[in-house]
Amino acid sequence: MDLTAYTVTNNACATAGGARFTGDIGVDHSKQILASATAFIWSIFQQTDPADRKNVHSVDLFIDVMDGVAYADNNEIHVSSNYIGNYTGDLEREFSGVLYREMTHIWQWDGQGDRWDRGYDVTARFLDYCNDLRNGFVAELDNKMRTGYSAQYFVDLLGKTVDELWTNYKAKYGT
Ligand SMILES: *[C@@H]1O[C@H](CO)[C@@H](O)[C@H](O)[C@H]1NC(C)=O
Secondary structure: OOOOEEEEEEOOOOOHHHHHHHHHHOHHHHHHHHHHHHHHHHHHOOOOOHHHOOOOOEEEEEEEOOOOOEEEEOOEEEEEHHHHHHOOOOHHHHHHHHHHHHHHHHHOOOOOOOOOOOOOOHHHHHHHHHHHHOOOHHHHHHHHHHHOOOOHHHHHHHOOOHHHHHHHHHHHHOO
């Protein structure tokens, strides 16, 4: 069960990007994406036991006027309103991908460990791999997870179980 609290703060309301965030994504949908991303990352690393997880009680998302795309810092995710404002593709899809990637950094152990020492960004790279197999995978997964997480979604979208995908990914990239 996910007891994590999710908060969303738009510090860029006065900018075009901040307004686009409110209009196209919004606070409620952002919270839903954050929860889906958390469920996804726990499942990838088979962190079914809360004792295996990092001790994070809340994840706080900020839309900030800043350069770049996004970064994670402790339990905070910061996304650039300039990036949102200038993005020309499917914003909802892109924004989901950004949150999934940054959420990886929140839950990934930084130090040495038996499962988490495979290198920075490992889940983000795995997501890229899944997305290469099926363009839009992250956004489709996110849509399906509105009603809760099921490992069957990987089979539905990619025709393989998450364990098979993870094995194939490791074989391909030698991790
Ligand atoms: C696009 O990004 C620039 C900064 O690189 C920013 O000044 C501008 O306001 C952004 N445009 C929109 C529509 O957000």
